Amino acid sequence: MTKSPHLTDSANDFILKLPKAELHLHLEGTVDPLTLAELSRRHPTPLPSTNNRYKNLEDSGRVFSEEEARALYEYKNFTGFLWAFKAVTERLRTAEDYELVTYRMMQKLRAQNVLHAEVYISAGVVQWRGQEFAPLFEGAERGRQRGERDFGMSLYWIFDAVRHFGVEEARRVVDEAIRFKQRNVVGIGIGGDERRAGPELFREVYEHAAQHGLRLTVHAGETVGAESIWSALRDLKADRIGHGLHVADDPELLHYLAEKRIPVEVCITSNVMTGCCAVVGEHPVRKLFDAGVQVTLNTDDPDMFHTNLLREYRIAQQVFGFSEDELRELAKNSFRASFLPEEKKREYLAKF
Ligand SMILES: [Zn+2]
Known part of the structure; x- marks a missing residue:
């Protein structure tokens, strides 16, 4: 995909x-080509069919060179992205794999x-x-x-549950x-295809999580409109909204989020790469920020x-003209919204 904006390195320092802080980050999406190649060497056999519910996974058990792994990440459309994502998750099979990718993710973050x-x-x-979690x-x-x-650093x-796998699966998550909960698990989320499973289906599951002191975040308004975000707020009592790409379509919603200080986990490049946002310049990040919504930037x-x-x-700086003061505000928001x-x-905010 070649939709990336032309950026300069100036003021990078x-x-x-x-x-x-980063608040919307999927562990599986932090596996780089080098690590994928390494994982593929660890697991040069297809997943047993009982554990493999992915259809048509012809590359299951294939060993990738780093170059081939890199090529896999150069997809042309959303289906290509899903293939790459599956190629990764299919090779996360053991505790050692999870340890490796977690550690490498933290190294890159730091x-x-x-x-x-x-x-x-x-x-x-x-x-x-069908694997034990x-x-x-x-x-x-x-x-x-x-x-x-x-x-x-802290983590x-x-x-995360996949909404189109259904309510029962989400309940198990x-x-x-x-x-x-005592092992740094702070909350739950649902991702996946919003068109196939709206937030309202998960009302009881979310209520159950809240009763046990878990915090609630919901991918909403990524592939469908503002009504999905309203439902995440009304039906699921979401503490944070993931993506919220369609917040700006609805002035009342924009006002509500700003007034209630409900943070939005904005993911600009992701929205462009998945085609949810046609071109980067059309992303509503500026509109949300100017309306007083607690915007955080994420990958x-x-x-x-x-x-x-x-x-x-x-x-944010080069395409949407965020000043240094505004960028600092975004960074502060990332801790406030955590x-x-x-x-x-307070400890983190004192560092500014
Ligand atoms: Zn996500």
Whole structure:
């Protein structure tokens, strides 16, 4: 895909030095081609058919060179992106795999001066494949603990369900999140195809999570309009909105989010790469920010979308004209909108 805006490196140092948090980041989408090639060498056999519910996965068990893995990430459309995503998740099979990708993700985040991250881990995909999630999560936890120690940053998990796998599957994801709450699991989310499963279906599942003290985020208004965001707020009592691309279509919604200080996890490059937003210049990030919405910048699946958080800030600066003061405000928002306890937020905000 060649829709990336032309960016210069100027003032990159200012952006790098800003302390930042990232709040909308999928672990599976941080696997770079080098790591994918490594994982493919670890698992040179197809997944057993009982564990492989992906249809037509002809490259299951294929060993990729780094160059071939790179080529896989150069897709032309959304289907190509899904293939790449499946190629990765299909090779995340053991605790060691999860430990490796978690640690490498944190290393890349810290290099961008990201001091705190809230990371989606797709418990939904693991369960749907018929694998047990708990032992794999143990590996991810080892990676987190090593990463926190080695890089001096904090990381919370958000267990992510796939909405079009249905309500029962989502319920199981929430049960896992409750079970691991003491292990830095701070909340739950739902992603996947909004057209096939609206937020209202998950009302009880979300209520159950909230009763157990989990925080709530919902991918909403990514592929469908503002009504999906209203439903996430009304039916699911979402603490944060993921994407919210269609917030700006509805002045009343824009006003409501600003007034209630409900943060939006904006993912500019992701929206362009998936075709949800036709061209980068049409992204509503500026409109949301100017209306007083608590906007945060995020990468979604950085390695698959050929981006990182520094680049998202540069897009805000160079495409949408955010001043240094405004970029600083975005970085502050990333801590304000986090699920960190108040005293931790204050600690991070004191660094500005
Ligand atoms: Zn996402």
